[in-house]
Amino acid sequence: MISFNIPFMKKDMGWFLLVLMVWPSAEAQKTPPKPKAVPHLQIVPMPYDQASFQREGVEITRYHFDSGLNRPFLFPVIGPAGRSLTRMGHPHDPESHSHHNSVWIAHHDVDGENFWSDGGKGKIRHRRIVKYEDQGERSTIITENEWIADKTKVLLVETRRISVVLLENNEWLMVIDMEFKAKGTAATLGKTPFGMIGVRMAKNIGVNDAGGMIRNSEGAVNEKDVFWKRTRWVDYSGAVTNEKSEGITLFDHPDNPNFPSHFHVRNDGWMGASLTFEGPRKIQPDIPLCLRYGLYVHSDMKAREAIETKWKHFTEIPTKRKTENRKQK
Numbered sequence: 027m028i029s030f031n032i033p034f035m036k037k038d039m040g041w042f043l044l045v046l047m048v049w050p051s052a053e054a055q056k057t058p059p060k061p062k063a064v065p066h067l068q069i070v071p072m073p074y075d076q077a078s079f080q081r082e083g084v085e086i087t088r089y090h091f092d093s094g095l096n097r098p099f100l101f102p103v104i105g106p107a108g109r110s111l112t113r114m115g116h117p118h119d120p121e122s123h124s125h126h127n128s129v130w131i132a133h134h135d136v137d138g139e140n141f142w143s144d145g146g147k148g149k150i151r152h153r154r155i156v157k158y159e160d161q162g163e164r165s166t167i168i169t170e171n172e173w174i175a176d177k178t179k180v181l182l183v184e185t186r187r188i189s190v191v192l193l194e195n196n197e198w199l200m201v202i203d204m205e206f207k208a209k210g211t212a213a214t215l216g217k218t219p220f221g222m223i224g225v226r227m228a229k230n231i232g233v234n235d236a237g238g239m240i241r242n243s244e245g246a247v248n249e250k251d252v253f254w255k256r257t258r259w260v261d262y263s264g265a266v267t268n269e270k271s272e273g274i275t276l277f278d279h280p281d282n283p284n285f286p287s288h289f290h291v292r293n294d295g296w297m298g299a300s301l302t303f304e305g306p307r308k309i310q311p312d313i314p315l316c317l318r319y320g321l322y323v324h325s326d327m328k329a330r331e332a333i334e335t336k337w338k339h340f341t342e343i344p345t346k347r348k349t350e351n352r353k354q355k
Contacts, residue, residue, distance in 0.1 A: 031222055031311070033071050033076070033208050036225055046328070047150075052249065060091070063162070064164075065160045065161070065162045065165070066081060066162060066163055066192060067072075067079065067080070067081050067160065067162070067163060067164065067165045067190060067192050067285070068080055068160045068165060069158045069159075069160060069166075069167055071115075071158070072088070074076050074092060074299050075090070075091050075092040075093070076089065076090050076091070076092075077091070077155075077158070078090055078169055079165055079190045081198070082353075084108075084225060085104065086103075086104045086190065086198060087100050087101075087102065087103050087104065087190065087200065088100065088101060088102065088147070088321075089167060089188060089351045090127075090312070091152040091169060092152070093151055093152050093262065095104060095152075096125065096144050096150070097125075097127070097130055097131065097132050097141070097149070097150040097171070098127040098150065098152055098171065098186075099127035099128055099129060099130040100112075100116060100128055100130075100188070100200075101113075101127065101129070102128065103128060103129060103200075103274065103275075103313075103321070103323060105266060105272040105324075106195060106196035106197055106206045106272060106323075106324070106325040107147070107267060107270050107272060107325070108268045109228075109267075109272075110149055110182065110228055111227065111228050111231060111266070111272055111273065111274050111323065112128040112129060112225065112226055112274070113128065113226055113227070113229060113295075114126070114127055114128055114226070114230055115127075115226070116226070116294065116295075116296075117235060117261065117294075117295065117313055118294070119233070119349050123184060124144045125142060125143045125222065126226040126296060127225070127226070128225075128226055128269065129200075129223070129226075129321065130223070130224050131136060131150070131186070131202070131204065131223055131249070131252045131300075131303075132150065132220075132221055132222070132224070133215055133218070133220070133221030133222055133301070134146075134174070134214030134218040134220035134221055135176065135215065135217070135218050135302075136148060136181050136182065136213055136214070136215060136216070136342040137181055137213050138216070139175040139176075139257060141173060141221075142218075142220045142221060143162060147175060147176055147177075147243050148173065148174070148175050148181075149173075149174050149177075150172075150184075151171060151172045151173075151174055151312045152169060152171055153169075153170040153171055153172050154169070154315060155167065155168070155169055156168040156169060156170060156185070158262055163191065163192045164189060164190065164191045164192070165189070165190050166187060166188065166189040166190075167187075168185065168186070168339045169185075169187060169188075170183065170184070170185055170186075170217075170299050171185075172184070172209075173186040173276060176309045179211060180209040180210075180211060180308065181208070181213045181350065182206050182207065182208060183206070183207045183209055184204055184205065184214055185204070185205045185207050186202070186203070186204050186206075187201075187203040187204075188200065188201075188202055188203075189201040189202075189203075191343075192309065195325060196325070197323060197324045197325060198320050198323050199320060199321070199323070199340065200320065200321040200323070201318065201319075201338070201340070201343060202223070202242060202314055202318070202319050202320070202321075203316070203317070203318050203345065204315075204316070204317045204318075205314045205315070205316050206309055206313045206314060206315040206316075206317075207214060207278075207309070207311065208277035208309045208310060209310065209311070210309045210311060211310050212309060212310050212311065213302065213307050213309045214306050214307070214308050214309075215302045215308075215309065215319050216302065216306050217302050217303070217304070217305050218252065218302055218303075219288065219298075219300040219302070219303050219308050220288040220298070220300070220302075220329045221298075221300070221301055221302065222299065222301045223276070223298055223299050223317075224294060224296060224297075224298040224327050225262070225274060225276055225297050225298065226296045227262050227264075227274070227295040227296060227297070228259055228264075228266075228295075229265065229295065230264060230265055230266065231262060231264030231265070231266070231272075231273065231295065232293065232294055232295030233249070233264075233293035233294075233295070234265065234294050234295070235294075235295065236264050236293075237264065237265070238261055238262065238263060238264025238265070238273075239262075239264065239327065240260065240261070240262050240293070240297070241261045241263075241330065242255065242257035242258075242259065242260045242289065243257045243258040243259045243260075243286075243330070243333075243337070244257050245330065245333060248293060249291055249292055249293040250294075251292055252289060252291050253289075253290070253292075254288050254289070254290065254300075254303070255288065255289065256286045256287065256288055256289075257278075257286055257289055258277070258285075258286050258337055259275050259276060259277045259285070259333065259334075259337050260275070260276050260277075260289045260291055260297050260299075261273055261274070261275040261276075261293075261333055262275075262295075262297055263326075263327045268327070270326075271325075271326055271327045272324060272325050272326065273322075273324060273327065273328070274321050274322065274323055275298060275320075275321070275322040275324065275328075275333050275336070275337070276289070276297055276298075276319065276320075276321055277320035277321070277322060277337050278319065278343060279293075279317075279318040279320070279338050279340070280315070281318065281345070282301070282317055282318065282319075283307070283315070284299075284301055284302070284303070284304070287299040287301065287303070288304070290299045290303075290305035290342055299319060299328050301317070308337055309315055319347060320337075321338070321341045322336050322337075323337075330350075
């Protein structure tokens with residue numbers, strides 16, 4: 027082995043090694059990339075077939091869609107004070123009203139099958155998640171469902187789009203779009219006040235249990251004057267703490283075929299928009315039925331004029347809906 031022992035080479039090699047140690051690598055010389063803005067609102071997929079809508083990391087509602095459920099639903103629905111404004115089931119009749127799942131989509135009569143109550147043979151089965159989308163102040167989940175009679179027969183195929191839109195002062199708006207297509211042959215939605223959407227309010231907001239208040243867009247108050255009346259919207263508000271009141275306004279949309287809808291409301295704490303109150307509606311395989319409803323989650327006992335303003339903003343949100351509703355018989 028040949029060994030070199032030249033003083034000047036040792037000296038230069040020392041400097042060379044020192045430079046290598048302190049000189050930044052090419053990778054380190056690059057400017058770190060600027061991170062993208064974190065959305066104020068995000069959908070977070072959760073275990074057991076659930077999806078959580080979170081504002082700044084704090085949940086404001088959750089979509090439950092396990093295939094073992096009788097129907098998908100949303101719970102909780104958190105108001106600005108941080109408390110749920112809805113509940114699961116009737117506070118005094120939990121067995122026969124087990125289908126009151128906070129916020130749910132269903133119908134009492136589809137080709138004679140009951141999709142509304144838990145005792146019916148009709149089941150709304152989640153099929154797949156089409157898309158999750160976060161847009162900063164708005165997040166959306168798109169799903170596909172099958173409305174199944176007698177465990178195997180698919181009557182309707184539904185595409186459901188649930189969007190949450192952030193508003194000022196921790197208020198928010200939920201927009202629910204549905205497109206229904208009959209599977210194979212036409213399907214008939216029978217005459218009934220039960221369907222398409224229901225909202226079960228928290229016990230502390232109910233008129234009977236807690237002294238809450240129901241109002242509609244026409245100025246009527248509580249069940250006696252609001253029950254089965256046509257209106258653009260119905261608001262259910264009440265106390266969430268000893269100092270604060272909050273509520274939910276259920277919006278009907280002008281493009282819905284029965285607008286303004288009859289509303290089924292009760293002082294015992296629930297409200298719903300009745301699509302086929304006046305008569306049946308047929309859905310043809312090649313002509314989908316499109317519906318849109320909104321839920322305005324708000325603070326205080328809002329003035330009717332303030333709710334009307336929010337309803338108008340809701341009606342101005344662009345849709346991708348078609349004109350098939352006008353062709354439905």
